[in-house]
Amino acid sequence: MNFSRFTYNLGYFFIVAIMSLGCNKEINERNLSFAPLSPSNLDTTGGNWLPILLSNNEEFALETPEPITSQNYKLELQEVRSIQAKNELSELNNFNYWSAGSILRWNEILRELVAKYNLPPYENQDGTYPIPNPNNPLAYPLFPFANPPYAARAYAYVSAAQYDALVIAYHYKQKFKRLRPYQIDPNIKLKGPEINDFSYPSEQAVIAGASVAMLSQLFPGEQDFLQSKLLDCINSRLFGGYNVRTEIEAGLKLGKQVAQKFINRARQDRAGKAVGTPSDWQLFVTITENKGETPWKSLESPARPPMLPLFGRTIGFLIDTTEVVNGRPTPPPSTSSEQFQKELNEVLEYSQNATRENMRVVHFWGDGVGTYTPPGHWNAIACEDFVQLNFSEIRWARNLALLNMAMFDAAICCWDAKYFYFNPRPSQMNPKIKTLTGVPNFPAYVSGHSTFSGAAATVLSHINGLKSTQYNAMAEEASRSRLIGAIHYRSDIEVGMKMGKSVGNKAVSRAKSDGAE
C-alpha cells in the first residue's frame, strides 16, 4: 500500500467530514413551516358565542366605518397598494409568518416570554432571596419569575381576553359587513388564502390589541419587544391585502378595551399576594407539625421560600374559592404510615434504576427552569394540532381559552392542596433518593404536572376527539414522569391526575354551552 496516497486520501476525507459536520447546521423548527390559516368554517356566528367576562357583545361601542365610496377609504386603498408595490422580501417573510394565524403566533410569543422569565432569583449574599418587583421589572431579579402558577395564569388571561375581544369583533364584522380591500380594489393582490368574511374591525388587530395590552401587564419589561411584534402583525395584514389601516386601528382599540377589563380583574384576583410573608410561610410548618406530620422543607441551598404559597386562593375562571376548598382531595398517606413508606420505597427504586428511557421521558416532560412550563407545553401540543384543523381565529381563541382556563384553575386547586397538606418531597424523607431532574421548590401533594396534564388532556379530547387516546396517553406519561423522575410519590400523581380531569370537565361543560358547538 502506498502510505503517502493513503494519507492524502484520508486527509481529503477529514476535510469533507469537517465541512459536512461543521458547515451544514440547518435544523428544522416545527413552528416555522406552518401553512397559512385557511379556516374550514368562518364561524360567522361567533359574535353570539358566550363571552367570559363581557356582559354582551356590544359592551364596547365601535364607530360606523366610513363608506367605501369615501375619499378617506380610497386613500387607505392607495396605502395598501403602495405597500404591496414595494414588494420587499422582509415584508413577504413577515406575512408568511403571521399568516399561520394570529392567535397561534401571540400564543407562541407568550410561551417565549414565559421561557425567558422562568428563572428563579439568585440568592442575596446573606442567603435570603430577592423578590421580583413589578414596579421595577428590569432591575434584577427581573419581574416576573414566570414559574408554573404564574404562567398558567398568564396563559389563561391572555387567551380569555383574546376570545372575548373576538366575540365582540365578530359581532361587529357581521353588523357592518365591510368587504375586504382585495374584494373592492382589483389592483390589490391577495397574498394568502381567500377569507371571505368581513374586515371591520380587523380580527388580527383585535387580537394584537388585546394581546399587547395583557402582555404589557404580565411582562412589563418587554414593551419594546411587544411593540415591534405588534407592528409586524399589523404590517402583515396591510401587505396581505386583508385590511386597510382604519380597520386595524379600530381593532387595536377594541382589543385594548376588552383587555382592560381582564386587567382590572387580574388586579383583584388575589394572585398578586400569592408570595405571602415569612409569617405565612412559618404558619404552614406549625399547622403541619400540629397534625403530627413532617412539614415540607426547601431542598435548595440556601433554603428558598416556597413558591407562591397563597396561589390556591386566587380566583379562577371556572371554579370559585368555595369549590376549591370543598373539592380538596383527601390527605396524602401520613408521613409515619406504612403506606407512605411503601410509596417512598417505590420512588427510591426508580431513583436507583434510572434507565435511559426513563431519563428521556423525565426530560421530555421536565418543563422546568428556563422553559415555557407544563401549561406552555400543553399549549404547544394544542397549537401544533390546531394548525391541522383549520379553525377560524375565534375558534382558535375559544379553544385555547378553554384549555388555559382549565389549566389555570387546575393550578389553583393543585396549589391549594399542596399548601393545605404541605407534605415533603421524597428526597427530604430519604436523602438517598437522587432525582432525574430538579426538585421543584414546593410541596409534593398533589403533582402539578399531573393536574395540568389531566386538565389539558380532558379539554383537548373534547375539542379534538379523534386524538383523545393520544392526549390521555401523553397526560399519563407526563404524570408518570414525575414518579420515575423520583420527585413525586404515586399518590401525588394519581390524585393530581384525577383533580386535573375534574377541573378539565368544568371547561368541557362550558364548551358544550358556549354556543360554539
Added chain:
Amino acid sequence: MFNLKSPILLILFCGCFFPLKSQTEIDGLFMGKRNICGGFVYGQSQWQKYWEGDYLRTNENIGQLKSRQMSFMANYGFTSKTNLILSTSYIQNFTTKGTLLEQKGFQDANLFLKHELWAKNINGFLTSLVAVAGVSTPISNYVVDYLPLSIGSGARTASMRFLMDIQKRDYFLTLSSSYIARSTITIDRNSYYTDRLIYSNQVVLPNLWNHNIRLGYRPSPDNYVEFTGEFNNSIGGFNIRKNDMPFPSNEMDMVRIGLSGKKEIIKNKGFSAIGGLTQTVYGKNVGKSFSWYSGLVYQYEF
C-alpha cells in the same frame, strides 16, 4: 432550583479532558513503523466554581462537580511519519451536594490520523510540521441535555490540527491549532430557549478552536516533562443566564495551564508512565476545574 441541563472533543463544562499525553494528537512525536502502543489513563477533575457567562460563582445545590475518567488508547505506526490513534473513555460525573442523579458511561470514540508533512534541521533546531486529522462519535446513548452532569456533548466531530515542533538539544516547543467541527445534536426535549425559543429537538453546537502550547525538556521521546497551555474557544454560542442551567450550545471558552510528563519505567521494555495536572485559569460558561491524570503505556514493535 438548579435542575438541569461537552467537550473540547471530550467535555468542557465538567472539565474532564485527559487525552493521553504520549504520542497523541497534540504532540510532535511519532511511533516507529509497525510499532503499536496501548495504554490506559485514570484521571479526576473537580470544580466548585463555575462561570455563568463571565460571572464566577458557586452553587450550593451542586457543591463540587466531580468527574472520574478511565481512558483507553491505542496508537499504530503505519510508518514513522504516519500514525493512527484510537481512544475512548469511561466517565462518571457526580455532585457532592443537591439531589441530582450522577451520570456515567462510555463517552466517545476518537480516531486521529497524524502525518508528518515536513521536517528539517535548521542550524540545530529540529523543526517539523505535522497535520492531525480526527473524527469522533458517541459510542453510547448518554444524556446530553443534563449539564453539568452530562458526560459529553453528543456531537460527532471532525477536526484538523496543524502543529509545529521545534527541538534544540533536549529542549522543545510545540505549537498547534485545531479547528473542531461539530454536528448538530438531538436532545430529549422538543423545545428549548437559547436567546429565543426554538421548537426542535435538534441543537446547533458551535464549532471550536483549540490552541495549544507546550514547552519542556525532552531527552528522549519517552522521557520528558513539559509545561502546557491550552486555549479553547467556542465560535458562537450563548451565555448561561443568571441562575439558569447550562446548555450544550453555550459559548464555552477556557484557558488551562498545566504540567505533564512521561517516563520510561523499565529501560527498553516499552513500559512508560505518564501523568499530569491542569488548572483552568479563565473561562466562560465552564467550570473552574482542577484535574490530574496518571497512566501506563506499553509499546511493542512487530
